[in-house]
Amino acid sequence: MAMQLQTRMMSTPSGSHSHHHSPPHAISMAHAHTHAPPPPMLHSPPKPKPHSSLPPEKVEVLKSLEGWASQCVLPLVKPVEKSWQPHDLLPDSSLSSEEFIYQVKTLRDRTAELPDDYLVVLVGDMITEEALPSYQTWFNQLDGVGDKLGSSPSPWAVWSRAWTSEENRHGDLLKTYLYLSGRVDMLMIEKTIHYLIGAGVDVKTENNPYMGFVYTSFQERATFISHGNTARLATKSGDPVLARICGTIAADEKRHENVYSKIVEKLLEVDPTGTMIAIAEMMRKKITMPAYFMHDGRDPHLFDHFSAVAQRLGVYTVSDYVDILEFLIGRWRLREIQGLTAEGRRAQDFVCGLAPRIRRLQERIVDKQP
């Protein structure tokens, strides 16, 4: 399995048939399978999304929380003047050419020894971050919280723009760093980003902000964990600057996770049954990563290959998925929530019993492997 992935995902290090644009040791997100058919999404139009299951009175719930959001969510936005910027962590382009080139040279020396499979995961993470336009579009179609004007003064819209601007630095930073390293096939990466933004995103939340905030609570924690793990691995591979980069991004994701799980906590307080049902619904559909449509024009299973390497390196695993679920159950005190309708209690039982079920399933799969 591991070997197969490597040959599929890496371009061969120098020699045999390297492309003119690929430096030695370049990583291409896909290599073989040039004759494989493109994934179905490139041919058939996406299925129409079911419109929101959210009744008008629930939209009112979100409206009624605007005062709360101004007081409790907006203060968690970091002011621009106090925020880091990608340039803080990159070779300083304001220096003389000589000094700048020296900094690039030391970057290249540091990154020369990073393992190929580590770079595959880092590239996958970076491409995921780079599809940010899709995520902002997704947020803005959520009922009652989306920014319908593009400059709406509602606190939900103010948050979504602030969140987007913070996220915007993640892809910028990782992409510039990887570009300067010379270790990756940038042209292939840019094509993949181009494809991914064109394909869009479907995380199955419909237009429902309850499900949307459950999704983002989970997803931000997942990115916090994975960037934290790429930071740890960068340290191990002798690149402390890259470790700082991944750690800095992970800290942003942690703050975002706090915001989204705080919103779900508030929703549980004002509408326990509706929120519990949304949590169950999201977990039933499974939390899929936003870059699920990742495609490079060659490998029809690119996302699966990226996920498998992430799993193998321990950057993001099935076990992390279950840990996140258990963490959120505890964080939201889902087992203790009272005052639910019968449907709400069924949702509660499903969610609270899910983690051990996934773990048992996973153990069975692992047992079957040689």
Ligand SMILES: [Fe+2]
């Ligand atoms: Fe991010």
Ligand SMILES: [Fe+2]
């Ligand atoms: Fe984030």
